[in-house]
Amino acid sequence: MNLCILLKLNIMFKGGVTLIMKNLQFNKKAKLSIIVIGLILISSLTLISLSRRNPGEKNLVKFINSHYTVTSEDIDRFNKYQVDGITDEYLAQYNKDAEEMKGFMTKEGFRVYTADRIYLTTVIKPASMDTLVQVKNIKPKFVKIQEDGILSYDVTFTIVTKSRKENEEFEKNLTKRFFMSKEGNQWKVNEFNKFDMLI
Incomplete structure (x- = not known):
């Protein structure tokens, strides 16, 4: 049991x-x-929050890098243009360089940018000084969305200039305001920006 x-x-x-x-x-x-x-x-949720908080930052950083960077190729091409004038080869390369900017800019921004050959103006002074220009430490800071739907950013970045002859480097810290508009589902650099030279 x-x-x-x-x-x-x-x-x-x-x-x-x-x-x-x-x-x-x-x-x-x-x-x-x-x-x-x-x-x-x-x-x-973090990714969604970041994308909402900082819309268009990637396009803005790409634009600043492309617009302000001046390479040895840019200088050599500009110097050749000074001697030979506007050739088909020069225009083809200019158009190719400009096309690369298209993805970062609104249609109207790109039209203004290319119509005034603004991309060319950023090369004039560096070419005359035989100086390369690099951009680093790009830090966009979102400012506000205006009533007309335009975003504004204050961007701090460093311009590094280097003489091709003397191999000396100089750094300059800058803060500039940039404006962006929504086109399709992306925020892009618009026509209200001041596309100026920095050196």
């Missing part, structure tokens, strides 16, 4: 332990799933 009771108790104990183990395993899996889902949701 006692043996039967002991056997029954043993079976019940084993069954209880198995059930507890299964519950613990389920709880671990459930907790792990909840943690993973939570992390995915937090990451997604």
